[in-house]
Amino acid sequence: MAPKIKIGINGFGRIGRLVARVALQRDDVELVAINDPFITTDYMIPWGAAGADFVVESTGVFTDKDKAAAHLKGGAKKVVISAPSKDAPMFVVGVNEKEYKPELTIVSNASCTTNCLAPLAKVINDKFGIVEGLMTTVHSITATQKTVDGPSSKDWRGGRAASFNIIPSSTGAAKAVGKVLPVLNGKLTGMSFRVPTVDVSVVDLTVRLEKKATYEQIKAAIKSSIFDAKAGIALNDGFVKLVSWYDNEWGYSSRVIDLIVHMASVSK
Structure with missing residues (x-):
């Protein structure tokens, strides 16, 4: 049996906890340490x-990359950021993960929306x-x-209570697609509604398509993601307008482990 891939988690919030649950269900991954950044330094894990x-x-x-590099100084070999990054290379499983090279020590799994x-x-x-x-993401x-309603450093709307409002917001997910698919760089932008x-x-x-295609042809071509053929x-x-659902928590955390x-298979 091949040795298990040993992982640690820094930040035990929604995504950190779900990554842990995904890891614990797999036979090829071993969760060896969990660190929360807000505990005292005496208990932080090397x-x-x-x-x-x-x-x-x-x-x-x-x-x-500069901040994430602290994990390398602590003894980790690779760091995967579970968020978009301004300077770390971003990978989306099923799109560009084959471009990963073993010499890359810090990478980003992009955002949940970009993964969809x-x-x-x-x-x-x-x-x-x-x-x-x-692109619009709901x-x-x-x-x-x-x-509850309060001040927001981002914008006025962002300060509204999450449980009672539909809140328009910015998102970099569409532009991030241009980083994982350079051929689409500058061709997509988008916004978000927080619900x-x-x-x-x-x-x-x-x-807008370069080549003409009926909606039936488009439906036949799509095999990835939970594509809602009846909604488009x-x-x-x-x-054309296309609609695709995604689990922004469990689904995204599964892609982090994937x-x-x-990366481990390439680094061998």
Whole structure:
């Protein structure tokens, strides 16, 4: 039997806990350490001593390479950031994970929305070509939102109570697709509506196609993600709206582990 991939988790919030649950259900991964960044330094874990080869950085705070590099100094061999990063290379399983090289020590698993959007956009672009597109995600509540109305450092709307409002918000998910699929760089942008549900979100992607295709042809081409064939529409053979559902918590956490397993296989 091949040795298990040993992982540690830094940040035990929603994603950190779900990554732990996914890891505990797998036979090829061993969870060796969990660290929460808000405990005293006396109890923080030296990853090397714990035997953690991979660290999942899921605090939502250490999202750039310089900050994430602290885990390498602590003895970890690789770091996977469970959020978009401004400077770490981003990978989406099923889209560009084969471009990963063993010398990359800090990578990002992108966002949950990018993990839904990128496979959908890749299939459409590979088959029919995308001229340009707009994306809207209807997104469940996250821990960054307010439980009651209050001030927000981001924008006024962001301070509204999450459980009682539909809140328009910005998202970098569509632009991030251009990082995992450079051929689409500059062709997609998008926005978000934060809605008062606990989990499960949906992407609405509207694109202009390079090659004409009926909606039936598009449905036949898509095999990745939970594509809602009945929810999408086509104005004509060159302008379509596609709808795809995604689990922004459990599904995303599963992809984090999938990426780690792939990285480990390449690094052997």
